[in-house]
Amino acid sequence: MDLSDELSTGERIRVLRESRGMTRATLANLCGRGPDWLKKIETGERELRSHNLLLHLGAALQVSDLSVLTGGGEGGPAQLVSLGRMNHPAMPEIWAAVMNRSLTTAVTGPAEPAVLQGRVDQTWRLWHTSDRNRTEVGALLPGLIRDGEAAVRALDGEQRRAALVALSDVYRLTGQATAYVAPAELAWVVADRALSAAQDADQPAAIAAAAWNMGNILRETSYPEEALRIVAEAGDLLRPHLDGAPDDWRGVYGALQLHAAVTVAREGREGEAWRYWDKGDQVAKSLPASYVHPSTVFGRANVDFHAVSVATDLRKAQKALGLADDLDPDVMPSRERRARLWVEVARGHLQRGDRTAALHVMQMAHQIGAETVTYTPSARVVAADLWRSAPRAMRKDAGRLAEAVGVATV
Structure with a gap:
């Protein structure tokens, strides 16, 4: 510019x-x-x-x-610790699968909806368990996108509705796996297709999950009020169906509450943030203690993790770190979520000026989920800050961390 x-x-x-x-x-x-x-x-x-x-x-x-x-000028600071452009080698194939959608029915028979859904569920598990989740999931997504689209074009009736739910899940996963590396137009297309497929399936839980995904895109592109609106509407849509509904329906409803909690916390609205968090907490209490939603990982541990995020976003560092002290991260089955927890803890330590502790927990985050840290902007900002201002004794470690996550140090 x-x-x-x-x-x-x-x-x-x-x-x-x-x-x-x-x-x-x-x-x-x-x-x-x-x-x-x-x-x-x-x-x-x-x-x-x-x-x-x-x-x-x-x-x-x-x-x-x-x-x-x-503006430059004599005596002005000349060089930034550049974060570089985040990109990923899987993006060209994913772009091609999304943007070059076929308009004709495939010659080969469509995938059975149950088989397709099983593949999607397995890929979600891979997303949450691999330390190279973007690379491994990114390699699978183009085939899932094409097979899902082919199934929707070829099937009808209840089978088509089931295929639409699976396709919505595929596009939600695509949104997660390409967050922060996809061009803006792809991010919006993916979020819209996930919501449209769920609405065509007329399945409330799928619509609510797609709305949760759309809310993520809206929040991360700086439309917090729009994000709140869509998750609130999704909650209103899902709430009448919760009595006697499967646990996963309540899991999605709880995830919507946590989404709203973080969204308003980032806007500094403390009372609202904790009220939304309380709603999510009540949902978790209504579910089995070991319950974890397969894609949003909503459950007891994730509610507790979100308390740390809310406190950090509200700049209540002491509270955030106190909450983190009481957590057992190993109860969370998602590597991706555990890594993001430690990034939040690092942010809390930085808010208190404790760079040694921040560096230690960032190293833990990177060890747990290397690609999560590398492709999360807030984590890269923390890494750049630490490289710039870590104590002298920690400079080499801070430099190694910065280089590992792709932050230029020269």
């Missing part, structure tokens, strides 16, 4: 933020600040003097040099 030399640092930050579709609250949260602070920076009411905060802003806005923010 070409920025006028006449723009101030604050104006440059605003232009870059808006070009990336980010709200002030989202960008400020990535920098450990509130939206009012960022507003003052953008309007020139407050001068931005901290190099570390410039580093955070540059990393969050994915620019390669701090002069893009400062």
